[in-house]
Amino acid sequence: MRSSFLSLLSLLILLPGQAMAHAILVKAQPDKESIITTAPKEVLLRFNDAVGEEFLALAIVDDKGKRVDAHDAKLDFSDRANLRASVDVQTPGRYMVRYRVLSADGHVVSGKYFFTFKP
Amino acid sequence: MNARQRRHRLALATSLLLGASALALWLPAPSAPAFGGALSVRSFDVVTAGDRLHTLVLGQFEADAVTRLAYVEAREGGKYWGRPQFIDTAGAEPISSRGNDVQLATSGRRRVAVFQVKGELPGNGPLMVAVSDDQGAHWHSGILPVSGDPQRNQAYPDVEIDADGTIHLVWLDDREENGSSQGLRAAISRDGGQSWQSESTVDTDVCTCCSTRLSRLPDASLALLYRDHAPKDMRLAMNSATEDRWQTTQTVGAFNWRVDACPHSSSGITSVRDGETVVMHAAIWTGEENQTGVHYLRSNAAGTAWPTQLLIDGAGGDPDIASGPTGQLAIVYRKGHGQQSRIALVESTDGGAHWSRPQLLSPVGQRVDHPRVVPTSDGFRVFWTERAGERTKRMASVLHDISS
Numbered sequence: 001m002r003s004s005f006l007s008l009l010s011l012l013i014l015l016p017g018q019a020m021a022h023a024i025l026v027k028a029q030p031d032k033e034s035i036i037t038t039a040p041k042e043v044l045l046r047f048n049d050a051v052g053e054e055f056l057a058l059a060i061v062d063d064k065g066k067r068v069d070a071h072d073a074k075l076d077f078s079d080r081a082n083l084r085a086s087v088d089v090q091t092p093g094r095y096m097v098r099y100r101v102l103s104a105d106g107h108v109v110s111g112k113y114f115f116t117f118k119p
Numbered sequence: 120m121n122a123r124q125r126r127h128r129l130a131l132a133t134s135l136l137l138g139a140s141a142l143a144l145w146l147p148a149p150s151a152p153a154f155g156g157a158l159s160v161r162s163f164d165v166v167t168a169g170d171r172l173h174t175l176v177l178g179q180f181e182a183d184a185v186t187r188l189a190y191v192e193a194r195e196g197g198k199y200w201g202r203p204q205f206i207d208t209a210g211a212e213p214i215s216s217r218g219n220d221v222q223l224a225t226s227g228r229r230r231v232a233v234f235q236v237k238g239e240l241p242g243n244g245p246l247m248v249a250v251s252d253d254q255g256a257h258w259h260s261g262i263l264p265v266s267g268d269p270q271r272n273q274a275y276p277d278v279e280i281d282a283d284g285t286i287h288l289v290w291l292d293d294r295e296e297n298g299s300s301q302g303l304r305a306a307i308s309r310d311g312g313q314s315w316q317s318e319s320t321v322d323t324d325v326c327t328c329c330s331t332r333l334s335r336l337p338d339a340s341l342a343l344l345y346r347d348h349a350p351k352d353m354r355l356a357m358n359s360a361t362e363d364r365w366q367t368t369q370t371v372g373a374f375n376w377r378v379d380a381c382p383h384s385s386s387g388i389t390s391v392r393d394g395e396t397v398v399m400h401a402a403i404w405t406g407e408e409n410q411t412g413v414h415y416l417r418s419n420a421a422g423t424a425w426p427t428q429l430l431i432d433g434a435g436g437d438p439d440i441a442s443g444p445t446g447q448l449a450i451v452y453r454k455g456h457g458q459q460s461r462i463a464l465v466e467s468t469d470g471g472a473h474w475s476r477p478q479l480l481s482p483v484g485q486r487v488d489h490p491r492v493v494p495t496s497d498g499f500r501v502f503w504t505e506r507a508g509e510r511t512k513r514m515a516s517v518l519h520d521i522s523s
Contacts, residue, residue, distance in 0.1 A: 022328045022381035024299045107242025111298015
């Protein structure tokens, strides 16, 4: 943890304004490729830096292609590195999380990952 | 302190001051390359062939307020510049960011420019390839027909041309939609960019926002230097001259640097023949704790091992490296940051075993970026960009005489 923090610090000092500008997903709940036994009430994505509202998207889709999120994706007011959406996961199976955010460097970044619900 | 000690200190201080003044007078002053008045430079690339420099510049020129892409050739190591030849991008708008810079390659009469153009989403878009077969006088361009990327978003390219005119292109795209990493792709064209074959993935998981660096070796094979995703160390891939197949080899500097951020720092690679051996030299940057800075590495084993590793400057970043006409090596980099940043050069005349102290090439008080170095018959020509106002960047250059 300390090493990672110092690495970030050296990036900020030596490459100011660049190092943290590009959005990178650093944490997800449910996690990438995880198998969960309790149905989640929301999906939470944490990025390495605050992201913008524009072009924001977060969709959670079941293995039949049906969206199970409440179309309420939003950034936390107090920490705009957190993106979350409510979900209604009832059926066991594999779910895809697909996101799109606007980085501080002006680049739109998108990605996807999967988790499995196996109660 | 007695009177004699005071006199001695005064004499020493005077000598140092005079020495510094003489050094300042003796160092060549940087200047803007004298071509067609580029008012503002957003991105550039420079390659050398003999004593000719070939430059690709994305910026605003006197003739036009809009951002344009121009090819400019210089003679005698950058002493005399030709007129800019503007490249028609068929209405597409080139975009760039540091690391994701416009790229140029030359071979014979052929010139190839590769750059990202604006797509539907900010910072996204496909690659465009422009080719000239008359030394840059006329260009034809087209969107790279990448078959496996439905998102049409490719960036961080580099390009090389074989002696027979075959164009090798590499780039990053995230066709797997990993989000936090991208795949390193490659393709070739044997018909001057009319069609592209052998689209392949060199590495499935690389740093999503880091530049790629292609380099032609003396045995005609290709070396590709890029930054891995985890850890964020540099890696090398090789493509032999006899078979068109990329093979990843070794980490170039095993720092085991793990960070969830974007190190936009560039890197450089060059090579020289030493008898039957091809010796590779790399200049890279890492942010790993206690090892942060610009490092020099050397491989005598075709990139499969890099036993020589030296820290060049712990306060440096964005390095580039070039080998001179008789085997000299020069590394340039940005020392410091912001208004305090300077362009620095170190050189080695013994194959990388020992390096000179940093020589600061850019003036004090400029915010400098994008250091590049290319060999000339006299030594090395160094380029960089520096701030000229809030938003405008201009290009600067200086000739570093190897005999100095």
